[in-house]
Amino acid sequence: MDYILYLLIFCIGTVFGSFFTLAVYRIPLRQDITHTRSYCPKCNHKLSFWDMIPILSYVFLGGKCRYCGQKIRPRYLMLEVMSGIVFVLFAISVKLSIFDIIFLDKQLIAYFITGLLYIATLFIIAGIDKENVKIEKPVLLFGFICVTIYMIYLYIVEINTNVYRYVIYLIVFGILTIINTFILRKNAKGNYTIDILLLLTFMLSFTYEFVCIFSVIITLIAISLQLIIKNILVKKSKCVKTEVKEYTKLPIGFYLCTANIITLIVSNIFIFYN
Numbered sequence: 001m002d003y004i005l006y007l008l009i010f011c012i013g014t015v016f017g018s019f020f021t022l023a024v025y026r027i028p029l030r031q032d033i034t035h036t037r038s039y040c041p042k043c044n045h046k047l048s049f050w051d052m053i054p055i056l057s058y059v060f061l062g063g064k065c066r067y068c069g070q071k072i073r074p075r076y077l078m079l080e081v082m083s084g085i086v087f088v089l090f091a092i093s094v095k096l097s098i099f100d101i102i103f104l105d106k107q108l109i110a111y112f113i114t115g116l117l118y119i120a121t122l123f124i125i126a127g128i129d130k131e132n133v134k135i136e137k138p139v140l141l142f143g144f145i146c147v148t149i150y151m152i153y154l155y156i157v158e159i160n161t162n163v164y165r166y167v168i169y170l171i172v173f174g175i176l177t178i179i180n181t182f183i184l185r186k187n188a189k190g191n192y193t194i195d196i197l198l199l200l201t202f203m204l205s206f207t208y209e210f211v212c213i214f215s216v217i218i219t220l221i222a223i224s225l226q227l228i229i230k231n232i233l234v235k236k237s238k239c240v241k242t243e244v245k246e247y248t249k250l251p252i253g254f255y256l257c258t259a260n261i262i263t264l265i266v267s268n269i270f271i272f273y274n
Contacts, residue, residue, distance in 0.1 A: 017083030
C-alpha cells in the first residue's frame with residue numbers, strides 16, 4: 001500500500017518540479033507565475049495541457065517544442081525527476097505511511113506538508129541562485145510564512161512546544177531584512193552576504209541547529225573542491241581573467257540549499273527510525 005502512496009508523492013513531486021523550472025525562469029524577470037500560462041521561450045506559443053505533463057511530455061516530444069522544434073534543455077527533465085525523488089525520500093525519512101493518512105496523524109501530516117513547502121522553497125532559491133547568483137527575497141518570505149503558520153499550529157496543538165526559538169529567528173529575519181532593504185541597498189556584495197544570512201535564518205526556523213551546521217560544512221567543502229578544480233583548470237589554460245570572474249560569482253545559496261535538503265532527509269532518518 002505504501003508503494004502506491006510513494007508513487008503518488010513522486011508524481012506530485014514531478015508536478016512541483018515542472019513549476020520550479022517555470023518559477024526559476026520567470027521570478028528574476030518579474031513575470032507572473034500563477035495566472036499566465038506556460039509558453040515556449042523561443043516561439044512564445046502557449047503550451048497545452050499535453051505539452052506540460054511532467055517527464056512524459058518531454059519523452060514523447062523528443063525533448064523539443066511541439067510548435068517550433070526548439071530543443072528543451074535536459075535539465076528541465078532532470079529537475080522534474082529529481083523533485084519527485086526528493087519528495088519520496090522525504091516521505092520515507094519521516095516514515096509516512098498510508099495508515100497515517102487514513103487515520104489522520106495530524107502532527108506528522110502537518111510536518112510533512114510544511115517540509116514539502118520548505119523543500120520547494122529551497123529548490124526555487126537554489127535554481128535562481130545558480131543561474132543569477134541572487135537570493136530572491138519574495139521566495140524566502142513565502143517559505144518563512146509557511147514555517148510561521150506551522151509554528152502557530154504547533155503552539156495551538158502541542159502545549160509543550162517551545163516557540164521562543166521560532167520567535168527569535170523571526171525577529172532576526174526581520175532585522176536582517178531591514179538592514180538589507182534600507183542600509184545595504186546599493187552594496188551588491190553586502191546585499192548578497194545578508195541574503196545568505198537570511199537564508200540561514202530561514203533554515204534554522206524549520207530545521208535543527210545541527211542540520212544547519214552540517215549544511216554549512218558540506219557547503220564549504222563543495223565550494224573548496226570547486227575552487228581547487230577551477231584553479232587547476234585555470235593554471236592549465238592560463239586564463240587568469242576567467243579565474244577572477246568565476247571566483248567572484250559563486251552561488252553559495254545553491255550549495256547551501258542542496259546541502260540542507262540532503263542533511264534534512266538524513267537527519268529525519270536518524271530521528272524517526274531510532
